[in-house]
Amino acid sequence: MARKYSKKASADVERAMKKRKAGTLKSGRSGKTVKSRKQAIAIGLSEARAKGKKVPKKAAKKRKAAKR
Numbered sequence: 820m821a822r823k824y825s826k827k828a829s830a831d832v833e834r835a836m837k838k839r840k841a842g843t844l845k846s847g848r849s850g851k852t853v854k855s856r857k858q859a860i861a862i863g864l865s866e867a868r869a870k871g872k873k874v875p876k877k878a879a880k881k882r883k884a885a886k887r
Contacts, residue, residue, distance in 0.1 A: 824864075825873035832863030 824832075838844035839859035846853050846862070853859050868874045 823875060824867070828864065828867035828872040828874045831867040831870070831872070832860055835859045835863030835866065 835844060836856075836859050839853050839856070842852060844853040844859055844862065845851065846858065853862065864874055
């Protein structure tokens with residue numbers, strides 16, 4: 820099976836995780852300190868995407884069916 824992310828993209832995620840652990844990782848617009856593991860991974864992947872590394876596109880949001 821093919822690799823989803825490049826090794827360099829994985830390094831960006833790892834860097835973001837280490838920053839989160841140290842308490843220095845900040846979120847985008849608000850600038851709040853990131854505490855969530857998932858959010859740290861998302862930031863790392865976003866940075867890798869911006870640098871043009873091999874990372875799949877963001878998953879599209881699923882729509883809920885309207886209630887009747």
